[in-house]
Each structure stands twice: as C-alpha cells, then as structure tokens.
Amino acid sequence: MSGFPEAAARALGDSQLRRNIGKATSTIRAKRAAVVGELDDWEALRDAGAAIKARALATLPEQLERLEAAVAAAGGVVHWARDAAEANAIVAGIARDHAFDEVIKVKSMATDEIGLNAALAAQGVRAVETDLAELIVQLSGDRPSHILVPAIHRNREEIRALFARTIGDGDSSEPAALAEAARRHLRAKFLSVPMAVSGANFAVAETGTVCVVESEGNGRFCVTLPEVLVTVMGIEKVLGEWRDLEVMLQLLPRSSTGERMNPYTSLWTGVHERDGPREFHLVLLDNGRSDVLADEVGRDALRCIRCSACLNVCPVYSRTGGHAYESVYPGPIGAILTPQLRGLDEAPTLPWASSLCGACYEVCPVKIDIPSILVHLRGRVVREQHARLSPEDLAMRAVARVFGSRRAYERSQRLARLGRGPLARLPIGPLAGWTAMRDLPEVPAQSFREWWRTRA
C-alpha cells in the first residue's frame, strides 16, 4: 500500500474518474433520501438494526454454534476458516474433490477480501464473476471501486470497448445492449457450470437460513442451478433470530440502491429436495474479525451490512473514488474496517481519510459512529507508533525526564547557557532544517530560579 494521501492524489488526477464517481454518488444519494423519507419509522428501524447486530456480536460464539447446528440439520456442511489462506484452501478443496475446473460466482466482498479468484486460479480452477459490474472489473483486470457498483469508475463507452475486446460483443454502448451482451455471455455458464461460490448478506442462527440480496438474477442462478454451492461468509454476518430479517430487509435495500426492495432476495436453508444444489457448504471466515471484536470502540464496525450509503455521502470518497483506499472496503467504512482487519501498521493513513463531517454516521442504517471510531483509531495509530521509539519520541521522553526533577531542570539550564554559542546554527541532526532559517533562542545569562535565590 502506498498510503491514502498518495493514492488519493493519483485518483484526483483522473478527471474522467471524478466525473463518473460524482455523477454516481449524487444519483444514489438522491434516490436513497427519497425512499428513506417515505418511512415514518426509519429511525426506529435504525435503532433496532444497530441493536440486532450489536446483540449478535455480543453473543457471537453462541450464534455461530446455533447457525452451525441448524445448517447441519438441514443437510449443509459447515467449515471454519481462521484466515484467507484457510478459506481459499477449503473452497479449492471442494472444487478439486469433484474434479471441477470452473466455478461461477456471485458478487461477494468476503471472497474479494480473501483473494479467492487468484487462489482458485493457482489450483487450476477458473472463477467466473456473474454480476455485471464484477464481470466488467474482471474482464478489464481492474479492481472494484465501489461496494455496490464496482465498475462505477467506467462509463458506457469504456465498457463497450472492453466487451468488444474480450467477449466479442460490443456493437452498441447503450446500457441495455451491454446488459444483453452480458446475458448472452453468462447464460451458457449458468446452465452448465456445476459449482457456484457466493457470499452472504445475512445468515439466521435460529433457522440456518442464508440470505443473498441482489438485482440481476445472477445470484438466483448461482444459488439454484449448480450441483454444489459454497457460501463464504464473515462471522459477523450472523443474525440471531428469523424475525431480525424484518428489520434488515427494510434497512438494506433502501440504504443501498435506494429502492423499496431490491429485485431479488434469495433465502435458503441447507439443501432442498428436488430444488437447488445437492450439496451446500458454508465457510465461516474469521480473517481478522476476532481482532476487531477485541477493540471495544472499533468493534462497532463489524455491524456493517455493506450497504455503501456512507460512501455516497462522503465528501472525500465522492472525489477520490474507491481505489484511493487500496482495499476492497473503500469509503468511510473502509477507513475504519481495513486498518482493523489488516492491522493498523498496514494501513496507518486511512483513519485520516476523512474530514470528520459526520454524514456517514447520519446515513448508516445500523448507526455505526464512524467519526468516533476514526478518532479512536487515530489515537491508536499515534500511540502504537510512539511505542516504537521514533527520534521525536526519544526526544520527548528526554524532555519529560528533565522537566520531571528540579535538579535535572536546573542543570540543563546551565548546560544550555554553555552550549548555545556554538550550537546557534545546528549543522546536522533533526533540527538542522529549523536552524537554517532562524537562530536558536538566546538563553538568558541568569535563570529566574538563580535570580530568585539571590533575592533571598
């Protein structure tokens, strides 16, 4: 990672990108505001959503065990993964056991996070993204730039040229024609590829039900037609009760796409006789999440339901776009999630990628206080860097020692008087730059304490 300031400067230099992102974020912002305004109980839903997620996190071991038992009872197989490598190995192992060399995928942040596609490729298994935007990103060898609309940084002409080059189908740059081209390209895959990999928006511990929310129908194809379905989900996605969906299925679509309801929501429980995959695997992924949970302030970031409302209202994101955050989780939520998941020393600049204006907190459907967590993480970055004894820190410690005792303080005043002459201009060392333009201050011939003693 090059750090946010450098990556943001690069992104800001791309005026096409800025126009695309600006148009997209303002459009979704307006749609969201309209459908949220329709509900007179929106704030009560947010309160409930925040508490549902907080409660599930506070009882996480119990919820995961309930989920595991319910999925197993319904004929599914549950796997646990400590980290990305373990999760990737589980998925690759399932493909290998069946001698499959191709899988279809539903857009999933968790599998982006663990780099599943590359890991499968290394095992000779090709992963085909089926969400239109993810397909665009995959065909162009690019990275997603928005949680919800990963190809938000590409306009129609760029996509037409890409399709013409890669799938030989790019006669028109009309969005309808481009969607039709993707449909033709993927229909054959849906009907023939025997294994699919998905993420999960929610999983209900009580019933063992997994939920995927989408628009295009690619998700329905992936969870319905293949023989084998593997779902990789972060452990924080679990909900305690079936009833909790009555809140989440109102909060998510309105916050996310600005719709009253997204076109398709699939809910399935294990395997179903004569309907859908014959084999279902659920991979429960930690990959840093239990570390996040250990921070009593930062853990609220795990409530996130990946709606992306905070991206669209953020004055920083709406100018830099997603790539500047150098993570699959961009925007305000990424600024608090990435440093916690990867470790603060991996992404120490991200907590500063914000003006702390608070717009993200206002729109968050599960009331994550992102500005407070940003400030908390800034404090942690500074404290942890200090623990590593930088020159500045060593100097500060020395000063603290001197100011801590009268004798040491007076001795240093005498030394300063002696030493100042030759040191008025420091030729080398950390202060050389400072004294190149100005002298060190004159030290008086007599200190206040010495003068006070002569009075006595």
Added chain:
Amino acid sequence: MTARDEVLGRIRAALGPDPPVPDVPRAYRQAGRAAGAVELFCERAAEYRARVVQASAGGLAETLAEVCRARGTARLVRARGVAWEVPGVEVVSDDPAAPATDLDGAAGALTGCALAIAETGTIVLDGGPACGRRALTLVPDHHVCVVRAEQVVARVPEAIAALGGAARDGRALTFVSGPSATSDIELERVEGVHGPRLLDIVVVR
C-alpha cells in the same frame, strides 16, 4: 486445535468474560393498514415495471390469456400444484421437473405465490406446490404470477412473520420485486438481465 475451536476461542477472548448484551428495541411498525393494501401493492409493483392486472376469480383464465397474448407467450410451464388453464396457450405441468436447459428458451412460467407485500411491491415464492421449484421462475424469460387479494400484506414485518414457518421447515424463499434489473452502467436502470425480463402479476379479487 481445530479451526473451529480456535476461532471460537479468539472470539470469546475478544469479548471478555461477561460482555453486555443489548436488548433489541422494536418500536418500528409491525403492521400497516390492511385497507387499501391491494391497491398499494398494484401501484408499487407497477413502479418496478412489472405489469399488474386485476381479474375476478371467474375471469382469471381470460385475463391470463390476454397477458400471454400481449407478450407473445404461446407455451407456459405451470407449477405442479396449480391447475389453471389458459385458452389459446399450451400449458404443461412442471411434474416431472424438466432439466433447467429445457426451461431455457421461449417458455413462460405460471405460478401462484406465498404472499405479496404492498409497501414494497414484492411477491414472495416459497417453493411450495403453488410456487414451484426455484428454477421454474428463474430460467424462462416470462413469469406470470397469480396473487389472490387476501395474500397481500401491508408491510415487511407481517411478511417475515408469515414466512417463519416455511423457513423453519427449511424451504427456500425468493422475494421478487419487479423483473431483474441492473444499474451497473452509469447507474442507468436496465430491466431484464439474467432473471425473467418480463414479469406479469395478476391480482385476483
């Protein structure tokens, strides 16, 4: 140590011995007004560019025929638990279930639903005899869904409460709000991507 034990152990250590467990305040609306719910459902489903028509119980067959004529659908595969006939259209039962590749092509699907949600314009399919298996309403390009007026609930919480039994029985549920759609290219909405591009909802009252 297994991954399971290690992950659970890390979580327990992170939470500490006695983490506070918040109660869930449920001050939001549990139900909406039943009066006018059917009209609201028709209006909201139509906003998603589903075509919504109303029919009397006696006039259902003729309405279905009109719907198929308007879309040029000459053949329908019907969920195994429904018995509707459509004049002028070849209707076959999805029993025994044909392979998905056979559903690909010109055929439409004819099903009922588990319930419908007025506020969001949503129909819910539950894999039961009236709704059929999931592939039936996914692979064909045209889905004709019959909703009885008394199946319409006002708001989402009523729907989730009514569907709890199906979920506990382990049935697969699909919420459908309009035809498949994408806004992935410059956020311009395109109806009809992978799922059925044509959705007709016939409300029987």
